[in-house]
Amino acid sequence: MFWIIACLLWQAGLAKLIGLAGETNVQGEEQKKLDVLSNEVFVKALISSGRTSILVSEEDEEATIVDKSMRGRYCVVFDPLDGSSNIDCGVSIGTIFGIYAIKDDHEPGLDDVLQPGKNMVAAGYCMYGSSCTLVLSTGEGVNGFTLDPSLGEFILTHPNIKIPKRGKIYSVNEGNAKNWDGPTSKYVEKCKYPTDGSSPKSLRYIGSMVADVHRTLLYGGIFLYPGDKKSPNGKLRVLYEVFPMSFLMEQAGGQSFTGTQRSLDLVPKSIHERSPIFLGSYDDVEDIKALYAAAEK
Ligand code: P6P
Numbered sequence: 001m002f003w004i005i006a007c008l009l010w011q012a013g014l015a016k017l018i019g020l021a022g023e024t025n026v027q028g029e030e031q032k033k034l035d036v037l038s039n040e041v042f043v044k045a046l047i048s049s050g051r052t053s054i055l056v057s058e059e060d061e062e063a064t065i066v067d068k069s070m071r072g073r074y075c076v077v078f079d080p081l082d083g084s085s086n087i088d089c090g091v092s093i094g095t096i097f098g099i100y101a102i103k104d105d106h107e108p109g110l111d112d113v114l115q116p117g118k119n120m121v122a123a124g125y126c127m128y129g130s131s132c133t134l135v136l137s138t139g140e141g142v143n144g145f146t147l148d149p150s151l152g153e154f155i156l157t158h159p160n161i162k163i164p165k166r167g168k169i170y171s172v173n174e175g176n177a178k179n180w181d182g183p184t185s186k187y188v189e190k191c192k193y194p195t196d197g198s199s200p201k202s203l204r205y206i207g208s209m210v211a212d213v214h215r216t217l218l219y220g221g222i223f224l225y226p227g228d229k230k231s232p233n234g235k236l237r238v239l240y241e242v243f244p245m246s247f248l249m250e251q252a253g254g255q256s257f258t259g260t261q262r263s264l265d266l267v268p269k270s271i272h273e274r275s276p277i278f279l280g281s282y283d284d285v286e287d288i289k290a291l292y293a294a295a296e297k
Pocket of ligand 1: 082083084085173207208209210212235236
């Protein structure tokens with residue numbers, strides 16, 4: 001699947017696949033042709049695998065219940081092409097996915113999907129950039145694989161990834177600063193003007209979650225998409241963005257926080273629900289958790 005998407009992306013500019021498909025998805029965003037194609041590739045491949053019972057895609061308003069004859073014991077939640085608004089300018093984008101095991105003694109339904117992220121059995125992302133990199137965890141640590149196009153195989157290139165305990169980078173869209181709440185504003189201020197004599201953190205923000213999280217995982221630091229006055233729940237979707245990335249961060253020794261609780265403890269009420277997210281190096285996330293705790297007092 002991932003290789004097919006990578007090939008579609010690498011050929012897009014030539015095949016004039018880039019550009020709007022003229023439709024909008026459930027998020028009210030213009031769908032690019034590659035969004036539509038990627039979603040079709042994943043849905044068809046997951047159904048034909050015979051391993052899935054229910055699918056949730058960022059591109060589909062409703063969950064897909066797999067026909068009884070093709071059902072398996074897994075529920076897959078995914079964003080087939082996250083960051084697709086960056087396609088035309090060649091910025092790295094990616095597929096994000098999470099997997100739940102579900103009991104097969106009943107008709108699958110939303111109850112099988114609306115589970116806390118800590119119940120996931122696997123999660124990962126595939127980043128389509130200068131290379132095609134798959135980062136995956138099945139609950140026993142995090143490993144990174146790079147596609148060798150000459151073999152058509154993913155090679156283990158980043159065994160047992162561990163995120164540094166603290167990093168020198170913060171990653172947030174500062175254009176939203178005027179709407180931030182107190183703790184987020186205070187935290188970003190501390191990143192820029194540290195009061196403990198340490199050096200200021202560097203700001204790196206690509207605007208493609210997979211790329212920003214991949215850099216955070218490898219280099220350390222913190223990625224923030226906070227809620228704000230305009231969007232109290234932020235922008236990122238719980239099931240197929242917040243949960244998979246939080247699962248990976250915890251498996252790599254980092255952590256993920258929503259502003260009120262551990263991200264993986266969230267229980268979503270709907271399949272496209274959003275949540276604020278602060279994830280990355282353990283100690284960096286501890287710092288912002290302390291600011292939110294102090295604001296509660
Ligand atoms: P903003 C891409 O559309 C996306 O869902 C994530 O990949 C990314 O982190 C975020 O939105 C960027 O949002 O508001 O900063 O452009």
